[in-house]
Amino acid sequence: MAYSASYGADLVTITSQSEQDFLASEINEQHWIGLNDLETEGHWVWVNNQTLIETGLQLWHKRPSGQSEPVNWRVTDPSGENCAVKL
Structure with a gap:
């Protein structure tokens, strides 16, 4: 989260299925x-x-x-993943 903020960006909060569908239609990458x-x-x-x-x-x-997801991926951090990715 701090990384995003350092670039002046905010992470999205998805509050409905329609928002999820919109994001999925507009962004075709992880x-x-x-x-x-x-x-x-x-x-x-x-x-x-x-x-x-x-x-x-x-x-x-x-x-x-x-x-x-989340699969608690441990490759880069042995404690597991803590942030969600939308694919």
């Missing part, structure tokens, strides 16, 4: 969104402090393997 579990592992919170339960959205990307 990008960070404003969702993280930095404070508590597995408790995903938007940058506006809304939880996934509060927004009612589950927007995880399903891989062909059937596994969905």
